[in-house]
Amino acid sequence: MPISQATPASLNSATTARVQLIDVGYDIQGRTIFDGLNVTMERGKITAVMGPSGTGKTTLLRMIAGQIKPTRGRVLVDGIDIGTLDVDGLFALRRGMGMLFQNGALLTDLDVYENVAFPLREHTNLPESLIARIVLMKLHAVGLRGAARLMPAELSGGMARRVALARAIVMDPLLLIYDEPFAGLDPIGLGVVLRLIRDTNDSLALTSVVVSHDVDEIGLLADTAYILADGRVAASGKPADLRKDDAPIVRQFMGGIADGPVAFHYPAPNYDAQLLAQDVPI
Amino acid sequence: MSVASDLLTNAREMCGKAGRHTFFTLRLLRFTPAAFKRFGLIWAQIYNTGALSLVIIMLSGLFVGMVLGLQGYDLLRRFGSTESLGVAVGLALIKELGPVVTALLFAGRAGTALTSEIGLMQATDQLAAMEMMAVDPVRRICAPRFIGGIIALPLLAAIFSMIGIYGAQLVGVALMGVDAGQFWSQMRAAMSTNDVVQGIVKSIVFGFACSSIAVYEGYHALPTAEGVGRATTRTVVNSSVAILILDYMLTAVLL
Numbered sequence: 001m002p003i004s005q006a007t008p009a010s011l012n013s014a015t016t017a018r019v020q021l022i023d024v025g026y027d028i029q030g031r032t033i034f035d036g037l038n039v040t041m042e043r044g045k046i047t048a049v050m051g052p053s054g055t056g057k058t059t060l061l062r063m064i065a066g067q068i069k070p071t072r073g074r075v076l077v078d079g080i081d082i083g084t085l086d087v088d089g090l091f092a093l094r095r096g097m098g099m100l101f102q103n104g105a106l107l108t109d110l111d112v113y114e115n116v117a118f119p120l121r122e123h124t125n126l127p128e129s130l131i132a133r134i135v136l137m138k139l140h141a142v143g144l145r146g147a148a149r150l151m152p153a154e155l156s157g158g159m160a161r162r163v164a165l166a167r168a169i170v171m172d173p174l175l176l177i178y179d180e181p182f183a184g185l186d187p188i189g190l191g192v193v194l195r196l197i198r199d200t201n202d203s204l205a206l207t208s209v210v211v212s213h214d215v216d217e218i219g220l221l222a223d224t225a226y227i228l229a230d231g232r233v234a235a236s237g238k239p240a241d242l243r244k245d246d247a248p249i250v251r252q253f254m255g256g257i258a259d260g261p262v263a264f265h266y267p268a269p270n271y272d273a274q275l276l277a278q279d280v281p282i
Numbered sequence: 283m284s285v286a287s288d289l290l291t292n293a294r295e296m297c298g299k300a301g302r303h304t305f306f307t308l309r310l311l312r313f314t315p316a317a318f319k320r321f322g323l324i325w326a327q328i329y330n331t332g333a334l335s336l337v338i339i340m341l342s343g344l345f346v347g348m349v350l351g352l353q354g355y356d357l358l359r360r361f362g363s364t365e366s367l368g369v370a371v372g373l374a375l376i377k378e379l380g381p382v383v384t385a386l387l388f389a390g391r392a393g394t395a396l397t398s399e400i401g402l403m404q405a406t407d408q409l410a411a412m413e414m415m416a417v418d419p420v421r422r423i424c425a426p427r428f429i430g431g432i433i434a435l436p437l438l439a440a441i442f443s444m445i446g447i448y449g450a451q452l453v454g455v456a457l458m459g460v461d462a463g464q465f466w467s468q469m470r471a472a473m474s475t476n477d478v479v480q481g482i483v484k485s486i487v488f489g490f491a492c493s494s495i496a497v498y499e500g501y502h503a504l505p506t507a508e509g510v511g512r513a514t515t516r517t518v519v520n521s522s523v524a525i526l527i528l529d530y531m532l533t534a535v536l537l
Contacts (some may be wrong), residue, residue: 067413067414094413094416097414101410
């Protein structure tokens with residue numbers, strides 16, 4: 001794939017789907033993570049990817065970002081099969097993406113201002129005065145203009161995620177990926193992040209992909225949600241509709257039921273036999 | 283049979299690691315010219331690996347020099363040639379102990395710092411975040427640290443040798459009564475440019491080896507607390523062994 005075809009401008013093309021995973025399979029260390037996964041993420045919408053722990057939600061995000069390649073099938077970002085891109089092509093494509101990591105992943109040796117300015121300094125030759133204005137605008141959008149000179153170690157979890165969001169949007173991406181954005185936040189921080197994701201998506205006309213297992217928050221936020229289980233899509237649709245789905249795995253997940261298709265107990269030998277054995281095998 | 287197969291497996295793993303290390307070092311070298319265009323990043327690493335190692339280097343240099351002064355004086359006294367103490371100490375420090383001891387200390391102080399810093403960046407997704415921002419971490423993070431180490435080590439070795447010579451002079455001249463004029467004049471007369479070049483070449487090669495090992499181990503550390511700890515240990519062990527092997531090879535070639 002020529003690099004020119006993978007420029008950020010290509011993310012503007014007119015197809016409805018921004019991201020498509022077509023019959024994707026992924027195996028690692030003899031374990032199948034995905035087996036015939038089909039997902040479509042519409043442009044301008046917030047798509048949530050949910051599912052029990054270990055079902056490959058973060059793997060899916062990394063696949064969309066081109067950090068890992070599928071064993072089978074195709075991952076299309078605006079029609080471009082990212083499996084065919086070389087490193088330069090991938091980096092060109094990523095300039096049109098932003099990703100918010102679960103812990104923020106701020107660069108710990110740089111302060112808040114420099115963290116947000118980082119992509120601008122790496123990819124542009126903008127004068128310092130313009131960089132300062134862009135950074136302050138983005139920090140203002142997440143409510144942290146006054147924290148510009150704080151170091152990452154001085155931020156709370158919620159603040160770190162807001163700074164990471166400012167950094168993710170500083171290059172004005174068209175696709176924004178969130179990995180567990182609500183994990184470990186207090187109710188106020190959670191409300192702030194929820195509002196920011198919605199506002200950012202709508203005001204910048206982005207396509208957002210949110211990986212989470214917070215059912216209530218996704219119900220408030222997402223336009224479409226997918227539930228992954230056993231390497232496939234177990235259910236998809238509007239979050240409200242998923243609550244009515246009859247599939248056992250969906251009912252267990254949406255209802256937060258401890259035992260079901262996802263067993264409470266990790267596979268183990270017979271309990272009685274193990275306890276009553278002379279030399280207790282572990 | 284199983285011993286043979288274990289040996290074969292280990293040999294294969296070692297070859298694989300050597301190949302990966304070589305490939306990684308070539309990547310670092312590929313980014314070196316571009317890294318010099320942003321010298322500020324390299325300068326910061328010279329400060330981190332060099333300036334912040336100064337105290338330990340100077341202190342060690344002083345005491346190594348003082349021990350050399352004592353041992354050298356004792357040895358030369360037996361042959362009645364204590365006036366040659368300056369030559370003996372100067373040659374030992376500039377050609378051998380300066381580069382080698384500095385490199386060993388560098389691996390323990392700066393190399394471990396580099397490995398743990400990069401390893402923790404890996405463990406906290408900072409390098410992954412950079413990749414997502416379309417920034418190659420090898421270019422932005424590893425290359426400046428690699429070059430900074432190569433520049434810092436010869437400077438540290440020079441300071442180590444200088445302080446060491448003064449330490450030896452302190453013991454030999456001030457304490458043991460060797461004539462100061464003979465101490466300095468014989469050193470100047472006996473040492474050639476070639477001796478100094480040998481020391482410089484060794485310290486550059488050691489800087490290359492220590493920095494590439496530290497950066498490689500940090501970049502490839504498992505993203506866990508244990509993984510970073512093990513990578514840091516590997517940096518010290520591999521660097522120390524590499525320094526001693528390279529020292530013999532360089533000495534054999536340069537003598």
